Amino acid sequence: MNHLPLIIKREYLTKVRNKSFIIMTFLSPFIFVGIFALVAYLSSLNNDTVRKISVLDESGLFADEFNSTPHTQYTLLHNVSLEEAKQTAENKEMYGLLYIPKTESLEALSKKITFYSEDSPSLSMMGDINDMLETKVNTLKLKEAGIDSETIKSLRINISANQETFKGKETSKLGSGLKLAFGGAAGYLLFMFIIIYGNMIMRSVIEEKTSRVIEVIISSVKPRLLLLGKIFGTTLAGITQFLVWVVLILVLMTVVTSVFGIDPATASPSQQIVENSVDGGTQQILHDVMLEINNLPITNLIVMFILFFVGGYLLYASLYASVGAAVDSETDTQQFMMPILMPLILAVYVGFFTVIDNPHGTVSQVFSYIPFTSPVVMLMRIPFGVPIWQQIISVVILFATFGGMVWFAAKIYRVGILMYGKKPTYKEIFKWLKY
């Protein structure tokens, strides 16, 4: 008798028909896109505010430098004392007052420039002002030393070393960035998936305990089969939800950006950078990106993504299920959650710090074999080129551990599901393994 498909079907249908599941499936994308639109809207509001700054330049050196921008307007003051200038700035509700005194030398000047304002001024604006002043003072300094700044500019050469592997493949910074994006996205996706749907499995096990249906069920099927059915069924439900989310978010994003005319880029803090690179020719960049994507081991990536994603998820899912079996209610799960989350968080840390720094270093290598961290770490390493045999070993270890974990979880499960009203300790759970 093979009941596995039957169990999977029930688990899947129960999950998918659940009201809160349906609501979350369709509501989340709206919330997500809504927040996105709100942030985009707010930051565009922020950009619209104009800061008025009065400048009292007693040195007279910077008169030509203050060019107003759409966001910052400079007003040069002449023939007023500092006190008067402060007074007017405050009365006219100016954002601030930049005071440049007259001094004997440029060195002394550099220490005496002061910015007065109501509250602490915006960091980025102060940075802009400081940069501008610094450039000017440096140019003046060069002039004093008898060096023409134009000459220096013309002598400057920018270097960006060409990167090439020993086998003659060209690599580039853009490529590394893309690889990171691929690996990071894959690792992060897995992380989120485990946390969301692992919990779902745990709850479903607890529900069977609290509704007391469990003993009826396991007098018909083996606990291991029920456990597997639960994991697969919930995973399928999770994948369904994920797909709906992706499709809905894409559709909504398109609608929001076209209807409300919000440029997605304005929502990101790296707006400047994007704009700069757009100046450099969108066509060129797109072309480069496509080229780099073609350089990535796409087939390898997709196959391994699926394997590691499935393996990693199943491994953690069986852990969650055994926690569910061990406890009576969700409030009791806390003490067992830490040991599950620790390796997961460790994997993400190793992934985002060590792998980025050195994809093939010892630490990265070791963690890409440990089954609890390998799904995230190996997925992040693969775009940088990992020999196939290493990937295969890691996958085999992962699935072997999953097999062992299911055995372990089923042990806890078959004892735990029949224990009611007691909060188990680690010691007791260890004992259950021997029953």
Added chain:
Amino acid sequence: MEKLLVVNNVSKVYGDYKALNNVSIEVEKGSIFGLLGPNGAGKTTLIRIINQITMPDTGSVILDGEPLKPHHIQYIGYLPEERGLYKTMKVGEQALYLAQLKGLSKQEAKERLKYWFDRLEIGDWWDKKIQELSKGMAQKIQFVVTVLHKPKLLIFDEPFSGFDPINANLIKDEILKLRDDGATVIFSTHRMESVEEMCDHIALIHKSNKILDGRLVDIKRQYKNNVFEIGLITPNHAATSALLKEKFEVYPATFKSINDELQYKVKIPDSVSTNDFVNYLTSQGQLTHFVEVIPSASDIFIETIQKN
């Protein structure tokens, strides 16, 4: 008589707690077997072993002549004491699911469910969710699901809990009918009156050991101790009373009667036959009531537990 189930010297240890110690039982085909014992005696552990939910540490279980194997699950119908159903699932869907887990095809399950739902007059619950039903209603569904696959061996753990007297009777009659149709029933309960009414055979488990086992009538015969309840109309109650107390072990008794009579429970020694005793009593006055006191299942239960 042919045995459907034989449990041989089964022991089970949980950590440092011995749940079952060398327990053996034999259940005859077509009988109702009462598995009795105080709370925590080990009944549920034994039942779980028969259902292959846990494995015995030592000993063996033989079902219908074969050592217990996974496929035997479909020959057993088990109604656990800790029972419930998926709360958010619809009645029909759920019953179909559980029936399929027991190896029925969907079509078969549907037909049999229809039969049972009609029989118990619960046909219009099909599309309701379990959480909309009362506890008694849910118990009925649970009962149907337990017997649906026509198991050879039915195991009921406290089957009547949660039922009102009418429904309890209904279920009792269904269980008896299933027995008449050839099923063998193991029945675990604390309700001694249903043991009395239904069981052919009982086993008593106490502190992990089986301390009593046998046909209910045999056990009763064994536990009766020549005590008779009598009613006697005499010319002089006080004198006869004194006389009886002198000759026999006498206990007070009360039973409903229309006469003004002496009422006693009298234990007669083995040397005195029942006929002699009756003759003696009639010589003393008019005998209006004479019944042998047979121990009830409840008496046997309490007495045996206290002895151990």
